[in-house]
Amino acid sequence: MPELPEVEVVKRSLTNKVQNLIIKKVKIYDDRLRYRIDKNKLRKIIGLRIEKIERRSKFLLFFLNKNIIMLVHLGMTGKLFFINKKKNKLKTSFYYTIDNEKDHKYDRVVFFLNKNQKLIYNDVRKFGFIKFLDKKNYNDNLHLKNLGPEPLKKAFNLIYFRQYIKGRNRVIKDILMDQKFVSGIGNIYANEILYLSKVMPFRKVYTLRESELKIIIKYIKSVLKKSIKFGGSSIKDFSSSNGKKGSFQEHFKIYGKKDKTCPNVNCNGKIIKSTTFSRATFFCYKCQK
DNA sequence: AGGCATGTTACAGG
DNA sequence: ACCTGTAACATGCC
Numbered sequence: 001m002p003e004l005p006e007v008e009v010v011k012r013s014l015t016n017k018v019q020n021l022i023i024k025k026v027k028i029y030d031d032r033l034r035y036r037i038d039k040n041k042l043r044k045i046i047g048l049r050i051e052k053i054e055r056r057s058k059f060l061l062f063f064l065n066k067n068i069i070m071l072v073h074l075g076m077t078g079k080l081f082f083i084n085k086k087k088n089k090l091k092t093s094f095y096y097t098i099d100n101e102k103d104h105k106y107d108r109v110v111f112f113l114n115k116n117q118k119l120i121y122n123d124v125r126k127f128g129f130i131k132f133l134d135k136k137n138y139n140d141n142l143h144l145k146n147l148g149p150e151p152l153k154k155a156f157n158l159i160y161f162r163q164y165i166k167g168r169n170r171v172i173k174d175i176l177m178d179q180k181f182v183s184g185i186g187n188i189y190a191n192e193i194l195y196l197s198k199v200m201p202f203r204k205v206y207t208l209r210e211s212e213l214k215i216i217i218k219y220i221k222s223v224l225k226k227s228i229k230f231g232g233s234s235i236k237d238f239s240s241s242n243g244k245k246g247s248f249q250e251h252f253k254i255y256g257k258k259d260k261t262c263p264n265v266n267c268n269g270k271i272i273k274s275t276t277f278s279r280a281t282f283f284c285y286k287c288q289k
Numbered sequence: 290a291g292g293c294a295t296g297t298t299a300c301a302g303g
Numbered sequence: 304a305c306c307t308g309t310a311a312c313a314t315g316c317c
Contacts, residue, residue, distance in 0.1 A: 003295065034297080034312075058296075076295055077314085106314090125313050127296060143297085170307075179297080186295055235295075255295095277308095280294080293317085303306085 002058055002074040004151065004184030005227035009246060010080055011055045017082045018050050018119055023064070025112040033108060034075060034129040041132040045070065050113075057147050057183030067135035071143065075127025077106075081120040147183040151220050156182055161213050165205040172208065172216070173201035174278050185220065187279045188233060188255045193219045195254040200288045201281050226251070254282040262287055 002010070023045050031037040048064040055061070060080075062070040072080070081103075109121040109130065121130060133141055148164075149156040164181055175181050176190040185193070194201050196219045199212055208216075227233060232246035235256070253263050258273035262284040269286040 006295080032313090073296085075297080075312095123313095124315070125294090127312070127314095168306080174307090177296095188295060233295080275293085279296095291317105294315090297312095299309105299311090301307105301309085 002076075002078065003186035003189050003233075004055075004058060005189070005224055005248065006232035006246065007055050007058045007060060007074065007184075008228050009232040010074075011053050011060060014080060014082060014119075015053050017084075017117075018062075018113065019052060020049060021113040021117065022047065022049050023111050023113060027110045027112070028108070029110070030108045030126070033123065033126050034073075035131065037109065037130055038132060044068065045132065056144060057150070057179060058186070059143060061138070063135070069133040069135055069138050071129075071131045071133055071138075071141070072121070073128050073143070075123060075125060075129070077124040078128030079122045081107075081118075081122055083118040083120065084116075146180050148179060148181045149183065151182045151184055151224055156217070156220075158210075158214055158217060161217060162210075165208070168205055170205055171202045171277070172199060172205055173281060175205055176216075176220070177278065182220070184224070188235075188252075189223055189227070191255045191280075191282045192253055193223050195283065195288060196223065198288050201283055202277065254284070255280075257282060 025046065026042055028037060028039075028042075031039070044066075045064055045068060048066055048068060051063045051065060053060060053062055058073060060072040062072065064070060072078075074080075104120075104122070106124045107120050107122045108126070111119040113119060121128075131141075139145060149160065165175065168175070173190050173194060176185050176193060177187060191201070193216065197212065197215045199208070199216060227246075227248040230246060230248040230251065233248040233252070234245040235249050254271055257271045260271050262269045262271055264284070264287050267284065267286045269284050271282055271284055274281045274283070
């Protein structure tokens with residue numbers, strides 16, 4: 001589930017819970033994530049305090065004391081659970097509910113914190129990972145060094161957009177999902193943004209008019225912000241529900257709506273799904289040009 | 290059974 | 304060296 005809004009929601013919900021807590025112990029149930037967890041480095045974080053959490057693109061950076069950063073990526077199915085035993089009830093750090101055994105089937109790493117509290121890294125598909133970086137040069141890290149600007153910051157603007165696409169022979173949807181262009185947009189939000197912008201996903205970037213670039217930027221910012229406000233999107237995860245779940249999926253215009261009628265009231269077209277390029281692509285022939 | 294799924298990276302070819 | 308597209312990773316669900 002995690003694109004920028006979901007990761008931002010995780011960061012916000014987790015910050016007030018784990019900030020200033022000490023990592024007392026770590027238990028690994030499965031270290032074969034996307035990268036095998038470095039146990040030597042893992043040993044060194046015992047006793048360290050979580051100073052703050054930051055988000056960069058879809059990555060979470062846990063700043064620990066002693067100049068160590070724990071870099072976490074959720075991949076496709078990674079989740080972080082925060083559990084407060086004191087309340088005798090499992091609590092989520094995110095918008096997933098974990099109140100039964102089944103939810104713990106894919107726990108991979110458990111961080112034991114003060115006062116019987118735990119932070120759990122859970123990941124069905126194991127596309128996510130946990131790495132430890134040195135604070136001094138963490139920006140040179142493989143995963144962070146080539147990231148484009150944050151879409152919600154001022155540096156991501158029309159001048160940058162125009163400059164980046166100059167001389168490029170790619171379609172707009174691929175560019176939006178290209179983390180070197182802008183960081184944090186994935187397949188779901190790329191579909192939503194282009195529908196709202198009334199731009200066909202497979203338009204080559206050199207055919208886009210200035211006015212269209214402006215509209216795309218506008219919707220990139222507004223869609224991501226709105227999703228954060230709604231707690232991100234929780235799709236395929238409706239099992240139980242006394243924890244906080246995101247609800248932005250209820251506001252999807254087009255993602256996952258194959259064969260449904262276009263949400264534009266002045267249009268009775270059907271939403272098309274294509275998988276012939278860049279993952280599942282949804283669009284309306286009538287509304288998007 | 291086969292296809293599909295929210296992501297990233299290594300690699301091949303131009 | 305840069306640009307682009309594709310395969311691969313692991314697992315569950317429809």
